[in-house]
Amino acid sequence: MIESLNHFAKTLLTTCRDVLPIAGIIIGFQLLVIRRPLPHPKKMLIGFLYLLLGIAFFLEGLNLALFPLGNLMADQLTSPEFLGIDPHQSPSWVSYLWVYVFAACIGFATALAEPSLLAVAIKAEEISAGAINALGLRLAVSSGVAFGLALGTFRIVTGTELYLYISISYLIVIIQTLFAPKMIIGLAYDSGGVTTSTVTVPLVTALGLGLAANVPGRNPLLDGFGLIAFACLFPIIAVLGYAKLAEWRSTGSPFSKH
């Protein structure tokens, strides 16, 4: 009990340390440049405390529950014994089917729980007066992450060049941009970056490194990277596609009020 309390205190302290530079910059500019008192200082202070506590609890919980299990599963699922692969032969990519399925599922689920994405989705719904649905946006982004990770693990297994995938995806994004409804473009581009933070990055890194270490002929140091890039890129495609679909369905103005 005391040990876990101790551990929690440490997590809280680390969170405070990570937030310190941001707090410093904000306070510095508020005092020296803007020179105006903050509106509702008390409410903001309490909110900030909530934020710190929230992040600390969140990280602590992830460390207790999800990360050990996620790492263990990434390890088990990629092991040659589980996949029934002769380690001396170069297996075909089909043998790793469960890995792709797992990557897609875990990508979908973690993106849905990602606090950064939640924040952006709330903001988007708020300023568009409900025209952009927060849950719809999060589902679209999560599907993008799911597809991206499945493709990313496929790339690690086959050992194909990363820049080829990235170039082709960029081309798709550019073509979609030409046709997408204007109001969604900024949000779609942003949704690439926000999906990969607290929950997704550690789990995905473990999966990539485990896979690259277990597939014959892959170097974990070289091929283990690249999954996050996929998880960043495909949400953009998914959100742009989702917006286009919504536009087609409601023929006329996209995202019109229901």
Add this chain to the structure above:
Amino acid sequence: MFILMNLFIKQLFRSFLNLVPILAVVLFFQILIVQQPIPEVADLITGTFFVILGLTLFTQGLEQSLFPLGESMAYAFARKGNLFWLLTFAFCLGFGTTIAEPALIAVANEAASIAAKGDIIEKTAVAQENYALGLRLTVALSVGIAIVIGVLRIIRGWPLPYLIIGGYCGVITMSFFAPSEIIGLAFDSGGVTTSTITVPLVTALGVGLATSIKGRNPVTDGFGLIAFASLTPMIFVMAYGMLI
């Protein structure tokens, strides 16, 4: 007090719903595919409860502090009309939040050990530390510049797609010249820079700016700052890899 309690429980439940997919995936694979017992069930339950509580507090804090703060600062800067200070703030925000980002520190150390194994740098602790620090400074600098460009874009009303597509072309061009060891890392570095505190603050800043400047629409112009912040690190990290 009772209403407050009720509201809190409702939010707890909503956070729980956010976690259901993760639990479902993990349990499904563990029980049906891997077919191994789950180790430390008690930890799993406590951990899940912590995550739910954390998410609830986080959303609460977001609405109460980070969103209004970002917006009020954006309004204050817009009213002051001083471009220099706004851009300085934008740069500091990008640089300061990235240099301390834990995910980036981890990735930079990882990259340094790869570089040492690949004989790019000397196999000494000092050389690795310098390499990792250089990488972090590079990424932080690139995020700072990205936020500055993004803020300038909102003020001037430059169309976002041209800038992003231009950035993409830059990334692709660089990837032909950069050493192959750094490419995977460079592509990943775009994703690790945007943390849980930075994203809401930067989003609120962008939306607040677009709301307070005449002729800008918060929906079309307010977003896009994060997009720059995940694009420029790729270019800068590849340039770093070419220089070293």
